Amino acid sequence: MTASLSHEPAIYLSLPELIAMLEAIMLRHGTSDSVARALATNCASAERDGSRSHGLFRMAGYVSNLKSGFVDGRAVPQIQDAGTAFLRADAGNGYARPALEAAMPQAIDKTRSAGACVLAIGNAHHNGPLWLDVEPFAEAGLIALSVVNSVTYVVPHGGHKRLYGTNPMAFAVPRADGQVLLFDQATAAMAHGEVKVAALENKLLPEGTGLDASGLPTSSPQAILDGGALLAFGGHKGSSIAMMIDILGGALTGSNFSHQVNSSAYPGADSAHTGQTIILIDPTKGNGSLRMFTGRIEELVEAMAEAGQTRLPGERRLAARKLAAERGIAIEAETWKQLQAL
Amino acid sequence: MTASLSHEPAIYLSLPELIAMLEAIMLRHGTSDSVARALATNCASAERDGSRSHGLFRMAGYVSNLKSGFVDGRAVPQIQDAGTAFLRADAGNGYARPALEAAMPQAIDKTRSAGACVLAIGNAHHNGPLWLDVEPFAEAGLIALSVVNSVTYVVPHGGHKRLYGTNPMAFAVPRADGQVLLFDQATAAMAHGEVKVAALENKLLPEGTGLDASGLPTSSPQAILDGGALLAFGGHKGSSIAMMIDILGGALTGSNFSHQVNSSAYPGADSAHTGQTIILIDPTKGNGSLRMFTGRIEELVEAMAEAGQTRLPGERRLAARKLAAERGIAIEAETWKQLQAL
Numbered sequence: 001m002t003a004s005l006s007h008e009p010a011i012y013l014s015l016p017e018l019i020a021m022l023e024a025i026m027l028r029h030g031t032s033d034s035v036a037r038a039l040a041t042n043c044a045s046a047e048r049d050g051s052r053s054h055g056l057f058r059m060a061g062y063v064s065n066l067k068s069g070f071v072d073g074r075a076v077p078q079i080q081d082a083g084t085a086f087l088r089a090d091a092g093n094g095y096a097r098p099a100l101e102a103a104m105p106q107a108i109d110k111t112r113s114a115g116a117c118v119l120a121i122g123n124a125h126h127n128g129p130l131w132l133d134v135e136p137f138a139e140a141g142l143i144a145l146s147v148v149n150s151v152t153y154v155v156p157h158g159g160h161k162r163l164y165g166t167n168p169m170a171f172a173v174p175r176a177d178g179q180v181l182l183f184d185q186a187t188a189a190m191a192h193g194e195v196k197v198a199a200l201e202n203k204l205l206p207e208g209t210g211l212d213a214s215g216l217p218t219s220s221p222q223a224i225l226d227g228g229a230l231l232a233f234g235g236h237k238g239s240s241i242a243m244m245i246d247i248l249g250g251a252l253t254g255s256n257f258s259h260q261v262n263s264s265a266y267p268g269a270d271s272a273h274t275g276q277t278i279i280l281i282d283p284t285k286g287n288g289s290l291r292m293f294t295g296r297i298e299e300l301v302e303a304m305a306e307a308g309q310t311r312l313p314g315e316r317r318l319a320a321r322k323l324a325a326e327r328g329i330a331i332e333a334e335t336w337k338q339l340q341a342l
Numbered sequence: 343m344t345a346s347l348s349h350e351p352a353i354y355l356s357l358p359e360l361i362a363m364l365e366a367i368m369l370r371h372g373t374s375d376s377v378a379r380a381l382a383t384n385c386a387s388a389e390r391d392g393s394r395s396h397g398l399f400r401m402a403g404y405v406s407n408l409k410s411g412f413v414d415g416r417a418v419p420q421i422q423d424a425g426t427a428f429l430r431a432d433a434g435n436g437y438a439r440p441a442l443e444a445a446m447p448q449a450i451d452k453t454r455s456a457g458a459c460v461l462a463i464g465n466a467h468h469n470g471p472l473w474l475d476v477e478p479f480a481e482a483g484l485i486a487l488s489v490v491n492s493v494t495y496v497v498p499h500g501g502h503k504r505l506y507g508t509n510p511m512a513f514a515v516p517r518a519d520g521q522v523l524l525f526d527q528a529t530a531a532m533a534h535g536e537v538k539v540a541a542l543e544n545k546l547l548p549e550g551t552g553l554d555a556s557g558l559p560t561s562s563p564q565a566i567l568d569g570g571a572l573l574a575f576g577g578h579k580g581s582s583i584a585m586m587i588d589i590l591g592g593a594l595t596g597s598n599f600s601h602q603v604n605s606s607a608y609p610g611a612d613s614a615h616t617g618q619t620i621i622l623i624d625p626t627k628g629n630g631s632l633r634m635f636t637g638r639i640e641e642l643v644e645a646m647a648e649a650g651q652t653r654l655p656g657e658r659r660l661a662a663r664k665l666a667a668e669r670g671i672a673i674e675a676e677t678w679k680q681l682q683a684l
Binding site: 086113115117237240310 | 427430456458459462464485497499501504505525576582586588589593594596601627628629630638641642645646655
């Protein structure tokens with residue numbers, strides 16, 4: 001692997017300009033209008049927020065998944081009301097994000113009325129960062145916790161073989177200023193997208209990140225990608241969380257576990273045909289008013305700073321977003337070339 | 343610290359015998375009948391399950407918390423129906439477990455009817471292992487996730503001062519054989535009770551467990567207890583989970599954050615006056631039938647074994663329980679002496 005990405009920005013685009021460009025690419029590869037819109041907005045927003053591993057870098061994957069036929073770009077999500085606090089969404093073998101968007105208004109209404117709601121999205125291919133899935137709920141004044149299982153990359157604690165996906169979880173709560181406090185983290189010692197970026201950039205990974213194909217510790221991202229495996233973060237505790245996420249993503253939604261995803265009949269496909277669960281809670285049911293709740297969040301944020309935590313989770317994302325609003329989204333030369341090819 | 347616990351069993355008691363003995367101790371220290379029953383059953387069950395850090399070892403703490411007046415042993419929990427999927431419980435400055443038991447039947451009914459339910463227990467002192475709080479819900483066929491915040495012991499990532507509690511989380515799902523698959527883990531690199539046991543036994547702790555009072559890494563459990571701090575497991579990711587748990591335990595329930603617990607006016611008190619949140623999900627709303635869901639859990643358990651995970655989370659607990667059923671619960675000589683003194 002000798003390719004490397006240039007970091008020289010070739011062009012600055014506004015968010016709407018970038019969305020329009022990505023939308024055209026999606027449409028050219030056979031998605032419906034609404035799917036193109038949802039995916040393009042999501043991918044452009046990830047790039048705006050400074051996520052190299054979930055932004056434009058993923059466009060080639062979107063396209064090859066669609067081309068392979070593994071993902072249905074014209075799927076129409078089916079939303080089912082399963083109880084006053086439970087929504088089931090069948091993504092119809094399409095991407096997860098359009099299903100999430102289709103269910104979002106009803107999920108918010110249910111949470112406000114019942115106090116809590118679970119949205120279980122099955123038969124779905126998740127792509128894009130999880131923080132963009134929880135953020136709108138927190139902007140609506142709700143607490144949101146989401147997990148998604150993915151393709152098998154992570155050995156269970158003490159094991160020697162891939163079993164779990166990198167299985168991210170994201171959590172978001174509203175703040176007093178209308179902003180959102182959130183974190184989004186892979187249960188793997190490193191996110192799959194970050195391993196891919198490190199491989200492209202020829203960077204070595206920290207110890208404890210993964211095993212090579214023979215089950216030995218390695219710091220080569222390429223060795224992990226070539227039949228090796230990632231470790232869970234934090235030993236057996238991270239491994240237990242990965243298990244929980246495979247259960248909530250796979251079993252609860254009636255979808256594949258990470259280790260059951262099989263795209264071998266679809267050359268070029270690398271997406272995870274799995275499930276996503278979003279747990280929503282209305283904080284006003286627990287603590288009187290939204291203002292009281294967000295006031296408590298500010299108390300905690302202040303205490304975090306006093307205890308010496310110099311950077312809040314999600315702070316980098318907000319800084320990138322602010323910069324993009326001021327000067328546009330910087331597109332690197334290499335990426336720009338790739339996008340034009342698509 | 344030169345004291346050490348003898349591990350020689352002095353006596354074997356059945357679960358009902360041990361419960362009766364603990365109940366008498368609780369009543370002698372001023373609890374109501376129902377509180378005595380709930381706490382004695384919970385503490386004896388933890389001991390039966392082999393939890394040294396949450397079993398009889400904690401009885402002295404129960405008693406001194408009650409004696410100090412920090413915890414109300416006669417509190418009557420108030421349960422409020424806040425929505426079809428939200429129950430609020432005010433533990434009335436009593437222990438959390440009686441509030442959980444009072445709310446449990448309604449919480450199960452709501453979950454089966456609505457598909458999900460949040461139980462937010464505030465104004466509470468949690469004691470005992472979290473797995474005993476989630477296990478009955480999974481035995482009733484539900485998915486249960488519970489978190490509780492506690493007294494401040496853990497520095498946030500990159501910080502130098504205690505902020506979060508050891509903030510455990512427990513997760514349980516039903517299995518096909520009527521058993522439960524669960525895990526229960528502190529977000530701290532080590533549970534507070536385990537640090538106390540290590541201090542009593544003069545054992546050193548692994549690197550990365552904590553800091554001493556001057557903020558330097560230490561392997562002495564006593565240095566951590568004497569004004570030092572624990573680290574979160576898994577670096578910044580564990581720290582983010584600790585934050586989430588302080589929000590769900592403290593802010594959602596309208597209770598103290600871990601760093602706000604203050605028992606200084608109650609000499610001898612060491613309990614956490616905080617909150618506990620339990621998220622319940624009915625898996626039949628997501629996947630058709632309980633049998634289908636538990637079938638998927640068995641699939642995953644088999645895959646875990648195939649991938650080389652030789653021990654399931656919670657397996658040690660079930661083995662201890664089985665042994666206790668066969669030969670009784672072994673009470674060590676030193677513990678037996680302490681119990682008789684109480």
